[in-house]
Amino acid sequence: MIEIRFHGRGGQGAVVASELLAQAAFLDGKHPQSFPFFGVERRGAPVTAFCRLDDRAVRLRTSITRPDIVVVLEPGLLRAGGVMDGLPPGGLLLVNSRDDPARLPAPPEVRRASVDATAIAVAHGLGTPMLPIVNTAVLGALAAASGAVRLDALERAIDRFVPARPAQNRAAARDGFGAVRLAPAEVAVRAPPVRAGRTLRAGLELPDGPLAVVSSATIATSAWRTMRPEIDLGRCTRCNFCWKFCPDDAIELNAEGYPVVRLEHCKGCGICAVECPPGTIAMVAEG
Amino acid sequence: MARLTIPPQELVHPGHAACPGCGAALAMRLLLKGLGSxxxxxxxxxxxxxxxxxxxxTALGxxxxxxPIESTGASISGIRAAVDALGLPDVTVVGFAGDGGTADIGLQALSGMLERRTNAIYVMYDNEAYMNTGIQRSGATPEGAWTTTTPVIGVGRGKPERKKDIMAIVLAHRPVYAATLNPSFPEDFVRKVETARGIPGPRFFHIFAPCPPGWRFTSEATIEIGRLATDTGVFPLYEVEDGRLRITRRLSSLKPVEEYLSRQGRYGHLTGAERERIQAQVREGWERLRREESVGPPPGPVRPGVAATSGPEPATVDSG
Structure with a gap:
């Protein structure tokens, strides 16, 4: 399976690019899947779309977090961060850019490709010079740089599914196919390793682990509170009521059994102060 | 140092997004202490x-x-089947749903799961309204309570209807174990969880979950209000195992319901007559519970091989 993630801005055609690639792959006999990131839909806002291509049915239904290929329709997005997340050594980065691919800001073990899709789109009258629609030129470049789809399948898909200016879009795809420039990874890498997804049965791939694997403990909730608990340990009887009733797991007991408030997580609810039998906990105003 | 009365293991991580003083957050923390990893x-x-x-x-270990909101019961039946197919019989499967997702929207899936005898625990944590979406009334909202959809304005006097009796609905399906749990009583809470964990078959917990923003009280009062709910008889603590009902917090006398109502802004508009009606309903519910405890289980075994016996066990807890 090849997993491709598209990054663009609203209005550039990133979602349509992903769908067109899937249609072309289908015409090529593959089992494709394409869907956009579910989020804010606003012109100019960063847009993400996902495309999976395989020789058998794709059962995964999740966002692509470890793409084999990242396609960037707008070079400014490279600065935004997150675009290259999960791209492995030997993975391919394709950017709509006038720059030499060797100068693209990417980790040294990533293969890079660039194509001036903006110029191609403008030359073929696609979109406006302010907001050229670069997706078909980029897809042509992708076909050349990755071999993920054949150019003739891409042209057939454009004919069938692009409502406006199919001839110009086909020409843009062909131009992109011819104009793409490639730079190898700067450090030698082996072929991308076969994904170690747990295969329970043929055709059913599962992610390696839970989709959310970061502990919420990495999130500080201290800014929620206006009061903080202060414990008079001299009068503490170590009854651990404060620990027992804390909804936020923000009180731990030290080796001697005394409570220690995790101030980075305490939300200042005040339950511990109310429940402390000898009344040794005071809520004190922050700041 | 005092001995720990509940397990030390923490399977809810800090940094989660619950409101300060959230009863539902404490409920999950205590539940997983009893169930383990x-x-x-x-x-x-x-x-x-x-x-x-x-x-x-993720906040869970x-x-x-x-x-989806309506499918918790179906979901845990499916997870149980998957876990069994993978040969993991020691895994406990839990559905953890709110009162709206249980008593209203998920009721058929809950009923199906109980009827299929799914070996899993269904939890309804009850904050008595759709709190996540902004305090809309649910079938589990009590009579008289203010919510954003049962406002106190014009002729509006809070919710006109009575709270659905989810335990009665569940018990009609003859689960192997069902209990009411209240995080204000952590030892009783965890003991029930540990008891249920050891009984295969469909099990149900009704967990009381005070909600400071939705019930209109300040966050430090969550445990006190929970305690008052039980000690006034609003939320009695009991368990039903193989059809036998046992009250687990036995009270020689109930505190006046007014002590519970007066702590919450959602009841602030109630007149004396309305408060007396609630008091009468609470007393009636408590008496009914005591009768059911003394009558004993219905005839016939709930689980194959478990004979139904009659009569309650001796009381173990007393509190004034």
């Missing part, structure tokens, strides 16, 4: 979806699956 939790749309999973984080 070999647990899979299925959570539908409810406060806990938001509490646990601001992407890419066990596997957590999100499911």
């Amino acid at each position: 070999r647990t899979v939790v299925s959570v539908p749309a409810c406060c806990w979806t938001v509490i646990a999973t601001p992407y890419p984080t 066990v596997a957590l699956l999100d499911n």
Whole structure:
């Protein structure tokens, strides 16, 4: 399976690019899947779309977090961060850019490709010079740089599914196919390793682990509170009521059994102060 | 140092997104203390979806699956089947749903899961309204309570209807174990969880979950209000195992319901007559519970091989 993630801005055609690639792959006999990131839909806002291509049915239904290929329709997005997340050594980065691919800001073990899709789109009258629609030129470049789809399948898909200016879009795809420039990874890498997804049965791939694997403990909730608990340990009887009733797991007991408030997580609810039998906990105003 | 009266293991991580003083957050923390790490939790749309999973984080130290709001019961039947197919009989499967997702929207899936005799625990944590979406009344909202959809304005006097009796609905399906749990009583809470964990078959917990923003009280009062709910008879603590009902917090006399109502802004508009009606209903419910305890279980075994016996066990707890 090849997993491709598209990054663009609203209005550039990133979602349509992903769908067109899937249609072309289908015409090529593959089992494709394409869907956009579910989020804010606003012109100019960063847009993400996902495309999976395989020789058998794709059962995964999740966002692509470890793409084999990242396609960037707008070079400014490279600065935004997150675009290259999960791209492995030997993975391919394709950017709509006038720059030499060797100068693209990417980790040294990533293969890079660039194509001036903006110029191609403008030359073929696609979109406006302010907001050229670069997706078909980029897809042509992708076909050349990755071999993920054949150019003739891409042209057939454009004919069938692009409502406006199919001839110009086909020409843009062909131009992109011819104009793409490639730079190898700067450090030698082996072929991308076969994904170690747990295969329970043929055709059913599962992610390696839970989709959310970061502990919420990495999130500080201290800014929620206006009061903080202060414990008079001299009068503490170590009854651990404060620990027992804390909804936020923000009180731990030290080796001697005394409570220690995790101030980075305490939300200042005040339950511990109310429940402390000898009344040794005071809520004190922050700041 | 005082001995710990509940397990030290923490399977709810700090940093979660629950409101300060959240009863439902404490409920999950105590639940997983009793169940341990070999647990899979299925959570539908409810406060806990938001509490646990601001992407890419999770607040649980066990596997957590999100499911649609109406399907918790079906979801845990499926997870149980998957876990059994994988040969993991020691895994406890839990559905953890709110009162709206249980008593209203998920009722058929709950009924189906109980009827199929799914070997899993269904939890309804009851904050008595759709809190996650902004305090809309649910079937589990008590009579007289203010919510945003039962406003106190014009002729509006809060919710006109009585609270659904979810335990009665569940008990009509003859689960192997069902109990009411209240995080204000952590030892009783965890003991019930540990008891249920050891009984295969369909099990149900009705967990009381005070909600400071939704019930209009300040966050430090969560435990006190929970305690008052039980000690006034509003939320009695009991368990039903193989059809035998046992009150687990036995009270020689109930505190006046007024002590519970007066702590919450959602009841602030109630007149004396309305408060007396609630008091009468609470007393009636408590008496009914005591009668059911003394009558004993219905005839016939709930579980194959478990004979139904009659008569309650001797009382073990007393409190004034």
